[in-house]
Amino acid sequence: xxxxFAERVTPLAAAATALAVFACCVPLGLAGALGVLxxxxxxxxxxxxxxxxxxxxxxxxxxxxxxxxxxxQLRRSRFSLAVLGLSATIVLLVLLFPQSVAGWIAxxxx
Amino acid sequence: xxxxxxxxxxxxxxxxxxxxxxFVARAWLSTAGATPEGQPALAYVNNLEALxxxxxxxxxxxxxxxxxxxxxxxxxxxxxxxxxxxAKHRERPLVVLTVWQPILPTDWGKPGTGALHRLSDARVRxxxxxxxxxxxxxxxxxxxxxxxxxxxxxxxxxxDLIAVYPPGATWDxxxxxxxxxxxxxxxxxxxxxxxxxx
Numbered sequence: 464x465x466x467x468f469a470e471r472v473t474p475l476a477a478a479a480t481a482l483a484v485f486a487c488c489v490p491l492g493l494a495g496a497l498g499v500l501x502x503x504x505x506x507x508x509x510x511x512x513x514x515x516x517x518x519x520x521x522x523x524x525x526x527x528x529x530x531x532x533x534x535x536q537l538r539r540s541r542f543s544l545a546v547l548g549l550s551a552t553i554v555l556l557v558l559l560f561p562q563s564v565a566g567w568i569a570x571x572x573x
Numbered sequence: 574x575x576x577x578x579x580x581x582x583x584x585x586x587x588x589x590x591x592x593x594x595x596f597v598a599r600a601w602l603s604t605a606g607a608t609p610e611g612q613p614a615l616a617y618v619n620n621l622e623a624l625x626x627x628x629x630x631x632x633x634x635x636x637x638x639x640x641x642x643x644x645x646x647x648x649x650x651x652x653x654x655x656x657x658x659x660a661k662h663r664e665r666p667l668v669v670l671t672v673w674q675p676i677l678p679t680d681w682g683k684p685g686t687g688a689l690h691r692l693s694d695a696r697v698r699x700x701x702x703x704x705x706x707x708x709x710x711x712x713x714x715x716x717x718x719x720x721x722x723x724x725x726x727x728x729x730x731x732x733d734l735i736a737v738y739p740p741g742a743t744w745d746x747x748x749x750x751x752x753x754x755x756x757x758x759x760x761x762x763x764x765x766x767x768x769x770x771x
Contacts, residue, residue, distance in 0.1 A: 484679050485646050511678045559598040561644035561679030566687050568646035569653065 470527050470543040474550030477520035481557040484513045485565055517554050524550070606686030611695035615683065618672065618702040621710055627670060627698060628744045635667040636738040637765070638748075639758055640708055640731060642676035643684035648733050651758025652691040655735070658766045659694040665769055666740075669697040672707045676732045705730050714748035725756030733757045737768055 524547055556564050605615045618624060628636055639655060641648040652671070659669065671692055673684040683701045692699065702708070708731045715721060725733045734756040742749035753768055755761035 484677060485644070514678050557679065559595070561677075562682070562685050562688050565644045565646045565679070566649050566691075569649035573646055573650050 470524065470540075471546050473520055473524035473527060474547045477517045477524060478550040478553040480513050480520060481517035481554045484510060484517075484557060484561075485568060514558060517557070521551055521554050605683035605701065606689045608689050608699055609693035609695075609697075612693075612697055612699065615673075615689065616698070616700050618700050618704070618706050621706060624670060624672075624700065624707060625744045627668070628738075628748075631666075631668045632743055633666070633740050635665070635740055635769075636742070637667060637669045638707070638711065638736045638738075639669060639671045640711070640734045641671065641673050641758065642680050642732055643673050643682070643688045644677050644679040645733065647757055647759055649688060649691060651733065651735075651760075651762065652688070654759050654762035655765070656692050656694060658762060658769065659692075659696065661766070662769045667696055667769075669694070671697055671699045672702050673700065674702045674705055674708060674730070674732060676727050676730065708732060710748060711736060711754075715754060718750060720751060720754045722754050722756045731756075735761045735765055737765060 528543065528547055608615055616623060628638075639652070641652060643649075655669070669692065673688070675681070684699070689699055700707070711734065712731050722731065722734055725731060735753065735758050736748070736751040737753040738749055739752050753761065753764055755764060
C-alpha cells in the first residue's frame, strides 16, 4: 500500500517541482504580501535546482515502479503508470519546450 | 554473442534516444525565433551602443523599454497585455524596445517565434540580452532617483519591468529619468495605458 502511494506521489512531486520553475514573480509577490520575503529569496536561491530535483524524482519513481514489479511481484497499477507517464511528459515538456509551456500557462492558467 | 547483447542494446535504446532528443531540442532552442512582420530581426545586445542609438533615433516619440524572460509565464502575460494596449493606441507615436534576457533556469535559449509574436506591433524592436547589459544600465541609471521599481529582482538582476521615457529625453551617459518604472509588466500595464491616454 505504502509502495503504491509512493509510486503515485513521487512522479507528481517531480511534475510539481518542474512546474515550480515557472513560478517566477507570482510567489515573490505573494510572499511579499504575506510579509515573508525570506521565503521569496529562499525560492530564488533554490530555483536553479528544481529541474535537477524534478529529474531525480522522476528517475526515482521509475525505479519504484520497476522495483515494485521485480521484488514484490505487485501487479503494476494502471493508475500508477498513468501518473508516471503524465508526470514524465510534464517534466520533459518543461525541460525541452519551456517557452511553449510558459506560453500555455500564461494564456490558460494565469 | 549477438543474442546476449541484444537485450542490453534494447535496454539502453530508450535512454540513448532521450539523450539524442535532448541534444536536438537544445540545438533547436538555441536558435532565435522569427520576429513578426514589420519588425527587424531579433538583435543581440553586445553593448549598449546599438540600443542607445535606437533609443535616441526617435527622440520625438515616447520610448518604452520592457525587460522580459522568454520562459516566464507572467512575463509572457505582461507582453500580451502590452500588445493589447499598443493595439488600442495605434496612432500614438512611440517605440517599444523589448529586451529579452535569461533569468529562469529554463531560459536556456533565445526567445522563440511564439514569444516574439506576442508583441507583433510594428513599433516594437526586440533584443536578446544574454549578459543582462540593459538590466544593469536600468539599475545604474535609477540610482539616486526617486522613481524605483517595487519588485522584480532575481539574483541582483532587474527583470519583468517596464520603463517609459517621455518625448525629448535622450540617453547620454545614462538612461534619462523615466516617467514610469515598474514591475511586473503585467501589473504595470494599466499605469502604462493611463500614461498613453493623457
